[in-house]
Amino acid sequence: MHTPLRYDALARLLHWLVVALVGAQFVLGWTMPDVHRDTQPVGLIAAHLIVGTSLLAAMALRILWRATHRPPASELSRPLHAVSTLTHVALYALLVAVPVLGWINASSRAWPLTLFGAFPLPALSPAGSTFGHAMGDIHSVLAWALFALICLHVAAALLHRFVFRDRVVQRMALW
Ligand code: HEM
Ligand code: HEM
Numbered sequence: 001m002h003t004p005l006r007y008d009a010l011a012r013l014l015h016w017l018v019v020a021l022v023g024a025q026f027v028l029g030w031t032m033p034d035v036h037r038d039t040q041p042v043g044l045i046a047a048h049l050i051v052g053t054s055l056l057a058a059m060a061l062r063i064l065w066r067a068t069h070r071p072p073a074s075e076l077s078r079p080l081h082a083v084s085t086l087t088h089v090a091l092y093a094l095l096v097a098v099p100v101l102g103w104i105n106a107s108s109r110a111w112p113l114t115l116f117g118a119f120p121l122p123a124l125s126p127a128g129s130t131f132g133h134a135m136g137d138i139h140s141v142l143a144w145a146l147f148a149l150i151c152l153h154v155a156a157a158l159l160h161r162f163v164f165r166d167r168v169v170q171r172m173a174l175w
Pocket of ligand 1: 022025026029030034035048049051052053055056095098099100101102103104105106113136137139140143146
């Protein structure tokens with residue numbers, strides 16, 4: 001029997017690291033206190049910022065991996081391969097856009113951001129900017145778009161695993 005064609009270990013590790021961080025971000029985003037004009041970035045909100053910037057760092061590594069590697073050869077039909085590629089590109093785009101919009105919003109609130117609590121990150125909008133405020137609303141809306149896309153992606157994975165019973169899910173299996 002042929003060994004299944006899989007993504008390499010780094011790509012698989014980064015996929016599941018991002019899954020864990022995104023899961024945490026939705027839980028934190030939906031359970032943290034509502035953010036108002038005078039809200040301080042403490043507690044669950046501080047956690048949302050730390051996890052979010054770590055997620056952006058993981059995505060930077062992932063995009064670097066993707067730009068320098070090819071995924072294993074696809075076993076899908078042409079139309080299905082096209083739909084899957086489109087979904088993956090949209091996932092990548094939202095996994096960058098949602099955190100960057102959150103960062104712009106945090107900057108407009110003059111919240112200091114760090115990477116891993118150690119390296120200070122620059123502000124992406126001036127404190128008090130109305131643009132930065134508006135980006136907070138788009139952050140929330142696009143987070144729902146990301147959620148919908150993730151549901152589609154997971155549904156496709158379940159379909160491959162339990163209905164088509166092909167080897168697609170094994171391509172990203174952690175071990
Ligand atoms: C994929 C990563 C992320 C997801 C899924 C996510 C998700 C969410 C969700 C669901 C909310 C609550 C929205 C609401 O109650 O209407 C939220 C709010 C917020 N997030 Fe994120 N977030 C992410 C990354 C980030 C990052 C990286 C930052 C900042 C560095 C950030 C900063 C904020 C801020 C400031 C709010 C409050 C926005 C407001 O109410 O105006 N988020 N996020
Ligand atoms: C039960 C959960 C999940 C399973 C079983 C799963 C499985 C997979 C599999 C098998 C692939 C490879 C597809 C192929 O070879 O064409 C893949 C790719 C991908 N997944 Fe997931 N996934 C899950 C959750 C997620 C989540 C939550 C996200 C987003 C945060 C995500 C983002 C991606 C992206 C962006 C790719 C494209 C990778 C690339 O080609 O560079 N996945 N996933």
